[in-house]
Amino acid sequence: MQTVTSHTSQRGVMTTSQQDTAEKAAQLLAQIAETRSRQAFSELFSHFAPKLQAYGTRQFGNEQTAMDLVQETMTNVWHKAHLFKADKGSPSTWIFTIARNIRFDLLRKNKKRKDDISADELWPILAEQNDNLDDDYALDQDILLQEISHYYGQLPDAQRIVVEKIYVEGKSQQEVSDSLGIPLGTVKSRTRLALKKLKELIVEHD
Amino acid sequence: MIKSHPSEAILYQYASGDLSASMTLVVGTHIDMCPICKRTVCEIEEDLCNKHLDSLVETICAPSKGAMSKTQCDQMLEAIFNSQAKPAAQREDLISLEGRRFNLPTTLAHNAHRIGEWTHLVGKLWRAPVDLSDDGQTNLIYMEPGAQVPEHTHKGQEATLVIDGVFNDEHDAYYDGDFILLDADRKHTPRTATEDCLTLATLDAPLFFTSGISRLLNPFSSLFFR
Numbered sequence A: 001m002q003t004v005t006s007h008t009s010q011r012g013v014m015t016t017s018q019q020d021t022a023e024k025a026a027q028l029l030a031q032i033a034e035t036r037s038r039q040a041f042s043e044l045f046s047h048f049a050p051k052l053q054a055y056g057t058r059q060f061g062n063e064q065t066a067m068d069l070v071q072e073t074m075t076n077v078w079h080k081a082h083l084f085k086a087d088k089g090s091p092s093t094w095i096f097t098i099a100r101n102i103r104f105d106l107l108r109k110n111k112k113r114k115d116d117i118s119a120d121e122l123w124p125i126l127a128e129q130n131d132n133l134d135d136d137y138a139l140d141q142d143i144l145l146q147e148i149s150h151y152y153g154q155l156p157d158a159q160r161i162v163v164e165k166i167y168v169e170g171k172s173q174q175e176v177s178d179s180l181g182i183p184l185g186t187v188k189s190r191t192r193l194a195l196k197k198l199k200e201l202i203v204e205h206d
Numbered sequence B: 001m002i003k004s005h006p007s008e009a010i011l012y013q014y015a016s017g018d019l020s021a022s023m024t025l026v027v028g029t030h031i032d033m034c035p036i037c038k039r040t041v042c043e044i045e046e047d048l049c050n051k052h053l054d055s056l057v058e059t060i061c062a063p064s065k066g067a068m069s070k071t072q073c074d075q076m077l078e079a080i081f082n083s084q085a086k087p088a089a090q091r092e093d094l095i096s097l098e099g100r101r102f103n104l105p106t107t108l109a110h111n112a113h114r115i116g117e118w119t120h121l122v123g124k125l126w127r128a129p130v131d132l133s134d135d136g137q138t139n140l141i142y143m144e145p146g147a148q149v150p151e152h153t154h155k156g157q158e159a160t161l162v163i164d165g166v167f168n169d170e171h172d173a174y175y176d177g178d179f180i181l182l183d184a185d186r187k188h189t190p191r192t193a194t195e196d197c198l199t200l201a202t203l204d205a206p207l208f209f210t211s212g213i214s215r216l217l218n219p220f221s222s223l224f225f226r
């Protein structure tokens, strides 16, 4: 009974200290993002550099490559701190995924291929715009571009403008939402209505 | 509703960075489309971080041998502060083919510049290569309604992801987001019915056509799905 209690409380302490560390690290990242504080970065560095070095050494079995991993990972942390989102996970997990990407690149480096794929393309975790707002991957609903141009003039203005921007100017639904200042859902529903109407028009005239 | 997902073992290798580039692309694109696998991968990344980084909490106070010296730390900090940020990643959210336009999931959007020209294959099949400078062969395959890929087996593994639409083989029907992994020697005949289908497929060895006249295609199989 006593052992169980002490074991539980020990775990409790561990978790709290890990949580404290996470909160502290999140604060430092916010400071780096907002004020480019070198002081805050140095503090974060002294916490994570030894961990990254140990990870690198185990992965590569090579001191120099391990140091490259530390430097490249922490360079990304310095420049991309604003991309850390506290609601999406802990700071150390975020830093780990950056290190995972750097490891991937370092492992492929010796292949020396021109235009080789980089981990940033495969795991775009450091992309500025990374939200996948659209869950519908087909835009055309079987209607050919040429056919649309004949008929879209007959649509109500609100729908016609959306259709013009998407099918004539080649904008994405998100871009149309941004440029017209209307919600993405409205763009989608206007597109859907317009396409339905177009289909009817095309069938009528066929 | 996506019903066909990568195994947990594959997701684990994806999160660890141990899959090939082409498989990482296909699995990553599935994850963009699949909230369930996205959550699983987040959990796996937390576990990996625990194992690789956080577990060192105790040893940090007592520096091990080989740890960075104060001078090394200062030099590295200096280099980091003097470094330039990498240019923002390029992405392209749309591709078009024959008047059809598709919105690309995030991971694929970041590789859009690697997508080559569309070429018309036999029948109602189109192909655009995705150049990952990798050993596998990765392609976008577009099947018009009523298309059929000749029956074939693979020497290696084939992973297919439905980006949009639906296709069938003799085992099942596959919709948006479904991830299908076929091992060597499993015969299948993908086909579309009334809907068209855009898939992303990667193959780590050439296809072998097994039925009737399409056996004649074998010498060209590397051309066919390269």
Ligand SMILES: [Zn+2]
Residues within 6 Å of the ligand: B002, B004, B005, B006, B030, B034, B036, B037, B038
């Ligand atoms: Zn999934």
